[in-house]
Amino acid sequence: MSTDNPPLIGATIKKIRKDQSLTLDTLAERSGVSKAMLSQIESEKVNPTIATVWKIARGLEVELNDIIKGGKERVRKFRSINADETTVLDTAGGPHIEVLSPIEMAEDLEVYLLELSPNSVLTSQPHAPGTEEYLTVLSGTVTVIAGEKSAAVEQGGFVMYNCDITHTIRNDTAAAARVHMVVRFLKKNWV
Amino acid sequence: MSTDNPPLIGATIKKIRKDQSLTLDTLAERSGVSKAMLSQIESEKVNPTIATVWKIARGLEVELNDIIKGGKERVRKFRSINADETTVLDTAGGPHIEVLSPIEMAEDLEVYLLELSPNSVLTSQPHAPGTEEYLTVLSGTVTVIAGEKSAAVEQGGFVMYNCDITHTIRNDTAAAARVHMVVRFLKKNWV
């Protein structure tokens, strides 16, 4: 939705109501908002208050944010990427990094495979606020440091942490380590 | 926040404004909402319209939903789970499933390791609407079917799909397959 105007939520409310086969009368009963008001809102004739929209969301049993963000039609995804299509990020002396997730997932949910050589370190700068990383140790042992917290995790282990602070993955052993990494961003819907 | 009352957003707006060291005057200029109104909103003396809160969110450069959901203080996570602490889900003749993510991540982001025997199938019922699965094939080859779409994915490959329809992972080969699986749910904030 455009960022130049407040969200037009009338159409969204109408769509959700229709999807649930509800009349204005029924939604009025469920939500505590008058039928007249609902009609005006759906026609974008008025600019309702937060409390009113919250009541409608409750009546529809949906999240307030589902109404506000515009109720975009979700198309079900199906996307597969072969091994030879993944992107490889290598730096001299650094770990071997394969990007598995497609470009359209960037800054939403990113998936990587990392291979850390014996006695190597991968240090990253803080990501966007609220971003989280989830690591599965496939082989070897790694030590993860995020801020003042750290843990050594062996094969078959799992670690998750906020990565909006400087964070480091180290392989202090004499064997290579392989790690599956997922990075999840807090989404911004309209900035 | 309580689901019995509309969201009290005044305190949230005030906190964000203070965090950014802004005065009411400054926010009024940036947002186009009067200082008087801002004061009333922050004091929970009025129930602002959606458009007004949207203007404030823009002025603060935050998501509308950040204000509405209550601006909870985020504590940075750090959680590690050793291999011997993961939960194993096995059924007779079924795949070997290890749950890596901790219980508190249930229905948010769930992480699994799957091992499918030669010529075996894992069929799942539809999950909650909007839920997505992300598979990394660590070894072997699997065929993923979601609704009418399918793909055979070899070692090192990746596949993602909506799993709010019946979906199946098959290993039609004579070798075992190992798959890393992430399940991401669309969050409900207050239902």
Added chain:
DNA sequence: TACCTGTGTTCACTATAGTGAACACGAGAA
């Protein structure tokens, strides 16, 4: 001590949200 400034609050007003009631319209039945 008095004055000034910055910041937040309240007043008195206008504009608009929100409602109960009445109206408009289309479809189906008699």
Added chain:
DNA sequence: TTCTCGTGTTCACTATAGTGAACACAGGTA
């Protein structure tokens, strides 16, 4: 053809959002 019913829209009203201006208060300075 007329009537009835269900559903959505609009009217005329009250309640409240939203504002410019004035006020209140605290801290700093002369």
